[in-house]
Amino acid sequence: MLLPDHQYLTVDSLSDCLKALRENGERAQVVAGGTDVIFNMRLKLFEPDVALSIRRVAELQQVEELPDGGLRIGAGCRLVDLVEHPLVNERYPAFADAVRAVASAHIRNIATLGGNICLKTRCWYTNNSEQWRQGVKECFKTDGELCHVIKSSSLCHAINNADTPLPLITLGAVLTLQNADQRREVPIAEFYRKDGMDHTVLAPDELVTHVTLPPVADRTVFLKIAARQGMDFSQAAIAARAAGTGADAPQVSLVLGSISMAPIQLDQPARTVEAQGLSDEAIEQAVAQVRAELGELTSLYARASYKSHLAKVLVRRALKALREM
């Protein structure tokens, strides 16, 4: 369980970081807080030649108020900074709740927003030490051709357990991705891929530098269910947003996390309550439409039937919570 041999490279500026990423490409692993990366390196889940620390890059650690009332958050901001930030709490309470739901106070003191957004997918067959992985056949993540979770699958079914992207998707946040030559703006809703192996559109030489949040006056909520309340990944989590007041909800967004390889946007249930309002009947109708939107579920970490049950419970609770706001 010792760290694999690697060079630990610390950069002070974004341009140095991007230069180093350009030089090292897939041989480098960015370390922001390191709470997940270092642990997985100990498991030898990946063995980068270069661990590229961005902890000293001050320009990635700012929360900037935009003229339109939105916020531009540096990806290097620690979760604790966001939890304690008055504007984040005031303007994006569901996002603040999601940040607060990550792991424990100790981990939030060092983990970063960018790290949570890029969090690698997890699987208990593969997120095990190298010596133990020898007992199971090689899977997609370990250069094999198989997924232990669904043996016949051509895809890796590891779970995306990140909590913070869920409210960010409902809020219409945009990520800034930058390499040594250029930057691009990608809505976070288009950032994730439904593949546990290659789970984001981020290129090896790119870094997520900022998260831009537009002004949002709508009602929002974030709910998380985990095997325990403290220090745990979600078994299922939801972020929801609705325009309007009371039962009137002309625009609704629902995003589920931690039950699949990527966050799931629930379209049909959202359209149902947009059309019919947040009455108990409409909510139940939306809940009945959830399962069809989830696609194939696995029994990784919790039984598939339990995950789909939790998805329905969360949709019901989130919609009712929005109605009460």
Added chain:
Amino acid sequence: MSVIGKSVARPDALDKVTGGKAYPVNFQLPGMLHGKLLRSPYPHAKILSIDTSAAEQLPGVKAVLTHHDVPQRKFTSVYFVPTDTKSLPQDLLIMSDHVRFAGQPVAAVAATSAEIAEQALELIEVDYEDLPAVFDPEEAMQAGAPQLHDGAENNIAVAPVMEFGDIEAGFAGADHIFEGTYTTQRAHTCYLEPRVCVAEYNGNDGYTINSSMQHLFGLREKLAFALEIPESNVRVIKPPYIGGGFGGKLDMSYIEPVAALLSRKSGRPVRMEHTRYEDFITTTRNPIKVYLKTGVKKDGTFTARYASSILDAGAHATHGAEVINVHGFAWLSSYHCENMKWEGKSVYTNNMIGGGYRGYGAPQACFAFESQNDEICETLGLDPIEFRKKNARQLGSAHPLVPGLTIDSYAMEEVLDRGAEAIGLAQRHPPGANGDGTTKRGIGMALFPFWVSGCVGFPDIYEHSGAIVKLNVDGTADVATASVDIGSGQITTLLQIAAEELGLPMAAMRMVDTSDTTTVPFDAPTHASRITYGSGLAIKAAAGEAKKRLLDVAGTMLEASPEDLEVVDGIVRVKGSPDTALTVADVASRAESPFIQFTDQGPAPTTLAEKGTIIGLSSMAPPSNPSPIAAGFVEVEVDTETGEVKVDRVVYSHDLGRVINPKGAEGQVEGGFQQGIGYALMEEIQFDPDSGTCLTGCFLDYKIPTAVEMPTQIESIFVESNEPTGPFGAKSMSEACVVVPAPAIANAIYNATGARLKDLPITPERVLAALGEL
């Protein structure tokens, strides 16, 4: 009493909260090497060949071992049973060419750094022949299943049976018969300090070992046996304290003999430390499937009790061959019935080996019988308190397990009444009737009516203790014992007992932290809730002997008869005449002084008879095995939509004879409930059903409750029945509080929802399934 019953501070507390330099994990020797184990990834295999040549050539590697290099003498690793009694199967080897579980060590390396040792492991080539494996004990007993050990037909390691009265007649006389099957999972103690040791070869077949373990003399005996050397060639150093044990360090692990042999081969001390993953597959509370059939009269009186228990021992019997017996004892002794029969089977599988864990078979038993008792009361409309009083054992009756002993203290009724009153049991709602919408509340209880204070009367298990108590000329006292403090505060309680007996203040007491197997008398392990009672009696006896000598010298000095003297707070004085007094320091100084001492007042002659150190020594077995009685009462909140269970409130009531240190005892209860709540609701070591590989080898995947999951209120009620054979009336504490949580929580969930959960852990998935929601 001046010291007993007071919440004195732990002498080791400051050291622990400032880094705990005395933990074995911090022990180092100059020039020591670091050892690592290569473990089999396969659950059942024959090793065809091992090539270690590349590893040996790696710079920094000083020694490599395989099964070819280690003695092939089979042993049992369980500390509390002498190996040569053969009461437990001797089926374990330090390393073998036959792999029986995923994780069994197949080679070992010692190198100048842990990094190099780990690197060297990757260079070892092992050619395995894969063998069919079996992971389910019931499948393992069927014809055609892979056979794990010669001589264990159908993979049955041991199959004890106990029978009293006429079970068939008992069932024939019953008004109602209840049947049920209850299953429990594999759980880990989660001691925070990993298993760790430093071994040094001293030449002439001799070794010195420092290890994080629960029994000095057990390690000495096991290591000597496995290495085929005389026992006294092994010197085991006593750690001042260890970072948690809970029974999980009650057996010799692979690392101690391997480190010893690596040290011998390399000529340097070798340190080995488990990763958390290795700890998770080293020892576990054995899973047991319990079938209960119970006959009762209309009024709730038992007419027949039958149980059959199947225990998954894993790849080697070790504790699994004894846990099954103690599990049977826990069921059998719990309630009185004329007609009882129990059949146990401890079965080999290709799972990880089992081990000791607080309660040692009792949590599995109590979960089953207290769940069923709740069902009996609910079905027949009986009061749960009266039902238990009616069937429990009684003060003055014969000890149910040890012939010749009687029950001399047993405040069962007070334990039940005070706990029930505090939680409001009589006011609880009928099942499913408390709460609205998706939130239901319930109250449940469980009684653990009979347990042990040590192992007196149990076949082949050590139960004697010893101590040395020595007074210093400054009026302080040193206490030396082989009894290891595994985190439960033995240092403090044992010093309190010695202080009370000597008449010294706590500040004058010191536990000697440098003993080893060559300097202190034998002590049985720190297990079986035995330290306060068993070691406490030995400490009290040694202190009593020292005090007698103190009073003899003081008598000379005060020109009084020793019988007329008393010692209070460090002052020796004549009873009824407190001004005729000396300090303990004065007396000890006189006893230690030269024969004729020249002082300012001139020569002060003393007699030859009073010369010498004021010292007391004991080595003795306790006279009895008194039972504590524990009842747990919990209030839970169940989310019927998600299946989540939150334990809100705990009342724990316990007859411990006499409380020595109230804060320490409360700490035991709170820690016990943390482990008990985890066992009840979330903890489980899980394996890949295909490969037998552990999937929950870290604290992310093996869930233990955090502070957030703990109830906001845990009320401890200590009932003091004053055990006549105990030190100042004390009996035992530490295991019962981990036994009652699971059945109490299951019964509270029933009260909240009307759903009866019979499988641990009671995960939200299982709650929903029981509610028909999944």
